[in-house]
Amino acid sequence: MTTATGEKLLLELLDGFLGSKLLMTAYKLDLFTAAREPIARDALRAALDLPERSFKIVVDACVALGLLHEDERGVATPAALAPFLVRAPGKPFSTTTYLLEYYDEVYRALADMDALVRSDGAASPFKLRDYFKDDVDAIDPQVAAEYSRYMDATIARIVEVVLATYPFGQHRRLLDLCGNTGSFCAAIVAATPGLHGAFLDVPACVAIGRRQLEARPELQGRVEAIAGDVFRTPLPPGYDVITMCRSAMDWGDDKIGAVYRRVHEALPPGGRLLVIERMLPERVLPEALPMYLRGVYFLAKSESTRYRSPREHFALLQAAGFAATEALEPPRAPYEFFQSMRILVATK
Numbered sequence: 001m002t003t004a005t006g007e008k009l010l011l012e013l014l015d016g017f018l019g020s021k022l023l024m025t026a027y028k029l030d031l032f033t034a035a036r037e038p039i040a041r042d043a044l045r046a047a048l049d050l051p052e053r054s055f056k057i058v059v060d061a062c063v064a065l066g067l068l069h070e071d072e073r074g075v076a077t078p079a080a081l082a083p084f085l086v087r088a089p090g091k092p093f094s095t096t097t098y099l100l101e102y103y104d105e106v107y108r109a110l111a112d113m114d115a116l117v118r119s120d121g122a123a124s125p126f127k128l129r130d131y132f133k134d135d136v137d138a139i140d141p142q143v144a145a146e147y148s149r150y151m152d153a154t155i156a157r158i159v160e161v162v163l164a165t166y167p168f169g170q171h172r173r174l175l176d177l178c179g180n181t182g183s184f185c186a187a188i189v190a191a192t193p194g195l196h197g198a199f200l201d202v203p204a205c206v207a208i209g210r211r212q213l214e215a216r217p218e219l220q221g222r223v224e225a226i227a228g229d230v231f232r233t234p235l236p237p238g239y240d241v242i243t244m245c246r247s248a249m250d251w252g253d254d255k256i257g258a259v260y261r262r263v264h265e266a267l268p269p270g271g272r273l274l275v276i277e278r279m280l281p282e283r284v285l286p287e288a289l290p291m292y293l294r295g296v297y298f299l300a301k302s303e304s305t306r307y308r309s310p311r312e313h314f315a316l317l318q319a320a321g322f323a324a325t326e327a328l329e330p331p332r333a334p335y336e337f338f339q340s341m342r343i344l345v346a347t348k
């Protein structure tokens, strides 16, 4: 991220805080849409109706950071950034754009970060992923709808990469745990002739999933929805491949270890568990910085979310009874933000 060292490194990191806040604020003020075409500063200020001093502070800093381009025609949102920063009706979903608003909320939750660190996340006021409940019926349907919107919008490209990495044709029945609205399960089933699928998630997400499935008659009888709790609901027998995508990371070793044991019990001999998510390198590498920083967000998200390395997963899988484990490295990342995805294959 930076090549600076010593005092310069510290100052760059401190400036990073101001730069991120500036980006999110300029986006919120819709400055980038107003500057989608070159526009004179005076006209831009009038369009945004901002005081002279604060407008100049924001625009100067945006130009200096490369968030705006300035020439004799005025200031403009650079073409390379416009797809993420300029609002337009019907624009395709972009994770980066989503994060501009999401991280604004995270920022607020991190305001007292030393309290988050001391309490291991317990002091967090963050509510946008409030599914860490002992009683899954207590999950607010509105919160579930909001996070499911993000999951649904980002799953298709993950599925593409999963299908390019792992052959599901060798299986008959797939069970996707923490499968949200079933989009992952439905996409794998749709791409794999003869495969039957089921997904299990909390009732609020499964209710959305059932409605979505009704709109896909071609999957009638091929995808089943199970409302429940991955820690308590009996896992149905007869599934020869069980998947967990972007979900194992949400839970501490005790809870995810227990899920791995339940999966091992439910699988037939030779059956497989696939753990699909971003994974850390075995030792700290600067290239993995975005994942370590994402960990800072996890302090706000919950008291248990953490990325693991393949070896850390393997230890839990072996303790759960899986003798054979293998890490598959996909041919590409599903999208820029989602680097270092791995598929761990554990065979019973």
Ligand SMILES: C[S@@+](CC[C@H](N)C(=O)[O-])C[C@H]1O[C@@H](n2cnc3c(N)ncnc32)[C@H](O)[C@@H]1O
Residues within 6 Å of the ligand: 131, 132, 133, 136, 151, 152, 155, 177, 178, 179, 180, 181, 184, 200, 201, 202, 205, 228, 229, 230, 231, 244, 245, 246, 247, 250
């Ligand atoms: C990060 S999302 C991943 C969803 C999906 N696998 C994907 O990749 O899009 C985590 C999912 O776990 C579900 N979840 C949380 N607690 C659960 C529980 N106790 N039992 C079942 N699902 C749960 C959430 O509702 C959410 O859909």
